Amino acid sequence: MNSINISAPASVVARLRQLLNEYQHTEIELRARLRASEARFRDLLEMTSDWFWEQDAQFRFTYFSTGLAQTHIPSTELLGKTRWELSTNLTPEQWAAHRAMLDAHQPFRKFEYCIRTDAGEERWLSINGQPQFDERGCFSGYRGAGRDITERRRTGERQRLAAAMFEATRDAIFITDTERNIVAVNPAFTALSGYSEAEVLGRNPRFLKSGRYADAHSAPLWEVVGRKGFWQGEFWNQRKDGETYAVLTTISEVRDASGRPSHYVGVATDITHQKAAEQRIEHLAYHDALTDLPNRALLGQRAELALALTARRHEALALLSLDLDRFKEINDVLSHTEGDILLVQVAARLKTLTGDTDTVCRIGGDEFVLLLPETDQERALRVADKILAAFRQPFPVARHSLRITVSIGIALYPHDGSNVTDLLKNADAALHQAKQNGRNTRTFYAQEMNAAAFERLVLESELRRAIAASQLCAYYQPKVRLSDSQIIGAEALVRWRHPDHGLIPPGRFIPLAEASDLIAELGDWMLKEVCRQQAAWRDAGLPPLTVAVNLAARHFRNSGLVAQIQGLLAAHSLPPQALELELTESSLLEIGPNTEETLLALERLGVGLAIDDFGTGYSSLSYLKRLPLTALKVDQSFVRDLVSDPDDRTLAATIIALGHGHGLGLQVVAEGVETDEQRRILLDQGCDLAQGYFFGQPVPAADFVAGWIRQGFSDVQDAVELTEA
Incomplete structure (x- = not known):
C-alpha cells in the first residue's frame, strides 16, 4: 500500500488556528448578544409585569422572581402549593372554570383574583400563563407573569363609587x-x-x-x-x-x-x-301670630324710624292705644276660639280705617296700637272717631252678632313724649282714663294721668294684700217681697276697709279686680264670708235667709265650682237654699257644654241661679228656657225713669211678663227702687221682689240684722248677740 503523508505545511496549521480563534470569538460575541437579548427581554417583561412564576405539571409553584416581594407576599408561602390552595375570593365555580383551562393545557390571560396574606392584607393580582412542553411534547407545567393590580382596583372602585354618587x-x-x-x-x-x-x-x-x-x-x-x-x-x-x-x-x-x-x-x-322657613320665623318674630299684624318689636322699629323722620321734618306724629271694652267677658263666656275670631275681625277692620303709611299693631290680648306719622291732633281725632263709628257695626262670630265698643288713648309727638317708650306709656294712661270715663270713647293724654295710673297700680297691689289681710267685709242689702214689703232675702256686696284710706268705694277697686285675676279671688272670699255669716245668724237663732252672691263669668267656667260650694255648705251645715248665685246677662252670650253642666249641677244641688242686670245684654228666650234659672233681675237703668218714661215702663213690664210667662216660672226682682211710686208701678206690673235704697242701703251684717229684727223678729232680739266676726 502506498503510505499517506499527513504532515501539513505550517501555513495550513496557522490557518486552522486562525479559524479556531475566529470561531471562539464569534461564539463569545453570540453569547454576549444572547445575554443582552435575554436581559432586554427580561427588562421588557418586568416593565409589563411585576414578577415571573413557574409551575410543574401538577400546577405546584416552583419559582417566583424577586418582583413578587413588592406585593408583600413571601414566595415561601406559595412555593409547593397550587393556586387553589391559596386564600382567595374566587368561588368554587370560578375555580372549576380555571382548573378546566389548566387541565386542557390552555394559555390564559388576565386571570384576576384577590389573595389574603397571612398578615390579613388583601392584594389583587392579574396573572398571565403559558403552558410548557418538553422536547418530546409532553406537558411539563406553566410559566407566566403576574402584576399587582391592587391600586388599580381601588382606583376603579373609587371611580365607580364616585360615578354612583354623582348619579344618585x-x-x-x-x-x-x-x-x-x-x-x-x-x-x-x-x-x-x-x-x-x-x-x-x-x-x-x-x-x-x-x-x-x-x-x-x-x-x-x-x-x-x-x-x-x-x-x-x-x-x-x-x-x-x-x-x-x-x-x-x-x-x-x-x-x-x-x-x-x-x-x-x-x-x-x-x-x-x-x-x-327662615322667612316665616323672621315674620313671626315681628308679627302677631293670630292677626298677622306687626307686633311690639316691629312697632318699636317703625316708631323709631318714624320719629327720626318726623323730627327731621319738624312734623307731628300720633300714637293711639286701643282696648276692646269688656273683652274678658266675651272671652270667658264664649271661648278663647271665638275670642280669637273676634280679634282677627277687629284687626281687619282697623286696617281698613288707616292709611298706607300708618301701622296697626297688636301688642297683646285685646290691645292694639296705631302709629300715625304726619298726624296732628286734628287728624288723630278724626281717625279715633272713625274707629268708634266703625265699631258700631256688629262683628259676626259663630252664631252671634256681637256689638263691641272700643276705648282709645291718644299721645302726640312731641308734646306727649319724645321717644317710643314715653309715647306708649302716655297713650296707655289716656286709654285707662277713657275706660274710667265710661268706655267707648277717646281721650288725649294729660300729664296728671300718669299720677292716676300709678295710683291704680298701687291700689291693685294693696287689694291683693287686702284679701289676705282681712281688710274686706260683706255688706248686705235687703231684698223684699213687694206684696207685703217683708224681707225675704239679701244681696251680699263686697266692701274694702283700707287701713289708711278708710272705706274705698266699689267703683274704684271692682274694675281693677275685673281687669285681673283678683275678681275670682274676691268671689271666693265672698262665698266663704257669706256662708260663715249665715251660720252665725243661724246659731244666733235667726230664721233661714237666702243671700245672693254675684260671681264673675269665669267662676261658672270653673269645673270645680260645684264642689267648692258643696264643701262650703257642708262645712257650715247650711242648706243649699241659703245661697243664690247671680251671673250677669252677658255671661249667657254663649253657654258652652262645660258651663251648662255646671249650672245644671248647681240646680241639682238646690242652689238658686239669677240673671243680674237683665235687659242690658245679649239674652234670648232660648237661653231662659234651656238653662236652670230661678230669677231675673230687672236692671236699675229701666227702673230709674219708670215714673216719667213710658218706654222704660213698657220694657219693665215686658221683662216681668217674660219671667212669668212661657212656662218659665221665674221670680222677677227689680233693682234700684228708690221711690214709692216706682214700688207701686212694679207691684201693679206683677213684679215679685225688689231691692234699692227705698227699702234699705247695703249695710254691715249687724246693721242689716238689726233692721231685719225691727221689721218682724223682735221676739228674738234679746237672745241674739250680733257680731260681724
Missing part, C-alpha cells in the same frame, strides 16, 4: 372646564333646574340666575376659588319653568397631575324650603 346624590352637581362652561351634570341637577344635560352642556352656569338679587358676588367668587380652592354661598336661581329656588352652592377647583386647574365642580343643595 340628591344634590345638584355640575362640572365645568376652565372656561367655566358646563361639561357634565347629574340627574339631580336636571330635576332641580328642569334642564336636561343636552340643554346645558357648553353653557356658563350664570344662565340659571334669577335676577332676584344683584350678581355683585360673582367676581369675588372666582377670586376666592383661585385663592382658597373653593367658595360657598347662596344663590337664587330660576328653573326652566320660570320658578325661582334657593341653593347653597359650593364651587371647588380640580387640579390635574401637574397642579394646574383642569375643572370646577359645583354642588348645589336646594334650600328653598329652609329659606321659606
Whole structure:
C-alpha cells in the first residue's frame, strides 16, 4: 500500500488556528448578544409585569422572581402549593372554570383574583400563563407573569363609587372646564333646574340666575376659588319653568397631575324650603301670630324710624292705644276660639280705617296700637272717631252678632313724649282714663294721668294684700217681697276697709279686680264670708235667709265650682237654699257644654241661679228656657225713669211678663227702687221682689240684722248677740 503523508505545511496549521480563534470569538460575541437579548427581554417583561412564576405539571409553584416581594407576599408561602390552595375570593365555580383551562393545557390571560396574606392584607393580582412542553411534547407545567393590580382596583372602585354618587346624590352637581362652561351634570341637577344635560352642556352656569338679587358676588367668587380652592354661598336661581329656588352652592377647583386647574365642580343643595322657613320665623318674630299684624318689636322699629323722620321734618306724629271694652267677658263666656275670631275681625277692620303709611299693631290680648306719622291732633281725632263709628257695626262670630265698643288713648309727638317708650306709656294712661270715663270713647293724654295710673297700680297691689289681710267685709242689702214689703232675702256686696284710706268705694277697686285675676279671688272670699255669716245668724237663732252672691263669668267656667260650694255648705251645715248665685246677662252670650253642666249641677244641688242686670245684654228666650234659672233681675237703668218714661215702663213690664210667662216660672226682682211710686208701678206690673235704697242701703251684717229684727223678729232680739266676726 502506498503510505499517506499527513504532515501539513505550517501555513495550513496557522490557518486552522486562525479559524479556531475566529470561531471562539464569534461564539463569545453570540453569547454576549444572547445575554443582552435575554436581559432586554427580561427588562421588557418586568416593565409589563411585576414578577415571573413557574409551575410543574401538577400546577405546584416552583419559582417566583424577586418582583413578587413588592406585593408583600413571601414566595415561601406559595412555593409547593397550587393556586387553589391559596386564600382567595374566587368561588368554587370560578375555580372549576380555571382548573378546566389548566387541565386542557390552555394559555390564559388576565386571570384576576384577590389573595389574603397571612398578615390579613388583601392584594389583587392579574396573572398571565403559558403552558410548557418538553422536547418530546409532553406537558411539563406553566410559566407566566403576574402584576399587582391592587391600586388599580381601588382606583376603579373609587371611580365607580364616585360615578354612583354623582348619579344618585340628591344634590345638584355640575362640572365645568376652565372656561367655566358646563361639561357634565347629574340627574339631580336636571330635576332641580328642569334642564336636561343636552340643554346645558357648553353653557356658563350664570344662565340659571334669577335676577332676584344683584350678581355683585360673582367676581369675588372666582377670586376666592383661585385663592382658597373653593367658595360657598347662596344663590337664587330660576328653573326652566320660570320658578325661582334657593341653593347653597359650593364651587371647588380640580387640579390635574401637574397642579394646574383642569375643572370646577359645583354642588348645589336646594334650600328653598329652609329659606321659606327662615322667612316665616323672621315674620313671626315681628308679627302677631293670630292677626298677622306687626307686633311690639316691629312697632318699636317703625316708631323709631318714624320719629327720626318726623323730627327731621319738624312734623307731628300720633300714637293711639286701643282696648276692646269688656273683652274678658266675651272671652270667658264664649271661648278663647271665638275670642280669637273676634280679634282677627277687629284687626281687619282697623286696617281698613288707616292709611298706607300708618301701622296697626297688636301688642297683646285685646290691645292694639296705631302709629300715625304726619298726624296732628286734628287728624288723630278724626281717625279715633272713625274707629268708634266703625265699631258700631256688629262683628259676626259663630252664631252671634256681637256689638263691641272700643276705648282709645291718644299721645302726640312731641308734646306727649319724645321717644317710643314715653309715647306708649302716655297713650296707655289716656286709654285707662277713657275706660274710667265710661268706655267707648277717646281721650288725649294729660300729664296728671300718669299720677292716676300709678295710683291704680298701687291700689291693685294693696287689694291683693287686702284679701289676705282681712281688710274686706260683706255688706248686705235687703231684698223684699213687694206684696207685703217683708224681707225675704239679701244681696251680699263686697266692701274694702283700707287701713289708711278708710272705706274705698266699689267703683274704684271692682274694675281693677275685673281687669285681673283678683275678681275670682274676691268671689271666693265672698262665698266663704257669706256662708260663715249665715251660720252665725243661724246659731244666733235667726230664721233661714237666702243671700245672693254675684260671681264673675269665669267662676261658672270653673269645673270645680260645684264642689267648692258643696264643701262650703257642708262645712257650715247650711242648706243649699241659703245661697243664690247671680251671673250677669252677658255671661249667657254663649253657654258652652262645660258651663251648662255646671249650672245644671248647681240646680241639682238646690242652689238658686239669677240673671243680674237683665235687659242690658245679649239674652234670648232660648237661653231662659234651656238653662236652670230661678230669677231675673230687672236692671236699675229701666227702673230709674219708670215714673216719667213710658218706654222704660213698657220694657219693665215686658221683662216681668217674660219671667212669668212661657212656662218659665221665674221670680222677677227689680233693682234700684228708690221711690214709692216706682214700688207701686212694679207691684201693679206683677213684679215679685225688689231691692234699692227705698227699702234699705247695703249695710254691715249687724246693721242689716238689726233692721231685719225691727221689721218682724223682735221676739228674738234679746237672745241674739250680733257680731260681724
